[in-house]
Amino acid sequence: MKKISLNTACEIAIKRGGLCLSTEYINGKSHLRWKCVKGHEWEATLSNIKYQNTWCPYCAGQAKNTLDIAKMIAINKGGECISNEYINGSSHLRWKCAKGHEWSATLQNVKNKGSWCAMCVGQNRTIEYIQHLARKQNGNCLSNSYKDAHSKLIWNCSKGHVWKATFASIKYHGSWCPYCSNKYLRENLCREIITNILDHHHLKIADPIFLNPSNTRGQQHEKYTKFFHRGDPDNFIKQQERDQLKKELCEENWIVLRYV
Known part of the structure; x- marks a missing residue:
């Protein structure tokens, strides 16, 4: 019965130019993963797809900023939205990436700005990239290794001042030499x-x-x-x-x- 039901789901999806991505069917109330011809992915029951003739909520313009949409977007990125309540697009939700990192971000940032796990982004940085970033400020990064975005590195400005700051503060907060900025x-x-x-x-x-x-x-x-x-x-x-x-x-x- 399960095999026939899953085959039915796959056949319906193909007829609509899409795919059923799930590999297991439990019952008519269990959610399956679907993908439309434009590449949108979402979850819906086979009953909704077959008997209520629903399909891609994105293409139909029915996708609203709800917790379900947040969870769908997270799944598309290989992660999870682990919040249990959605207030509005500006409220923070808890997210979890495929590597298990957790953080808070608004649905607007994740959906409209394409942001995702900052820790994974930081792991892709190299010391060469950071030194290039420093040179754009007419300075240098004097450190020889990079751990993560929140570990302090040694920097040198064009006037020879030396200080310590995190990559995150330089890259994302626009900070630079505290001596030149009269912080000291x-x-x-x-x-x-x-x-x-x-x-x-x-x-x-x-x-x-x-x-x-x-x-x-x-x-x-x-x-x-x-x-x-x-x-x-x-x-x-x-x-x-x-x-x-x-x-x-x-x-x-x-x-x-x-x-x-």
Whole structure:
């Protein structure tokens, strides 16, 4: 009976210029996968296709932004929409790709902009591509390897500034050199004043990120601050570790560290 029913589904699909992609038939209420002549894929019961004479909802203009459509789009991309509720096209749904990565995105982004798993996209990036991206900014990526979009890399701008930032922040958030953008204006101003007063020569240290002889001490160095530490107490611990490392490196290199 199952074989005959599946054969029936395949015959109906072929007559309509499409295909039945399912390999198993359970009963008249179970959903099968269908594909029309234009390549659209969707799920529907054999009863609906055979007795109600329905076919491709996309070609018929009946496809609406519903949870069912979200699940169909995800299946077409080899993944899943794992949300159980749909509000509107601007509300976030949970998605899962073929590799098991999960993330949140609106149906509008997935359907109309063709976006999908950002982690899989990041895995396709190479260090050569990232270095090419840096050169477009008249700078360089000094790192030799790439892990993922959220791991920090070392960058160098056209003025010689060196800093650390993630690929995601450079590529998707449009950030670049924090020194040129005056993000560290207060710290740079203090360093310039101290340099002029003490006639201090610039240091030639392997990692200038840690070894600046002057250090502006904001409150984030002394206590956990939600804004500076992005709501994560672990970032305060990391801040203290960086401060301690900077202090030790300065002592090893006979550098007087000035706190401002």
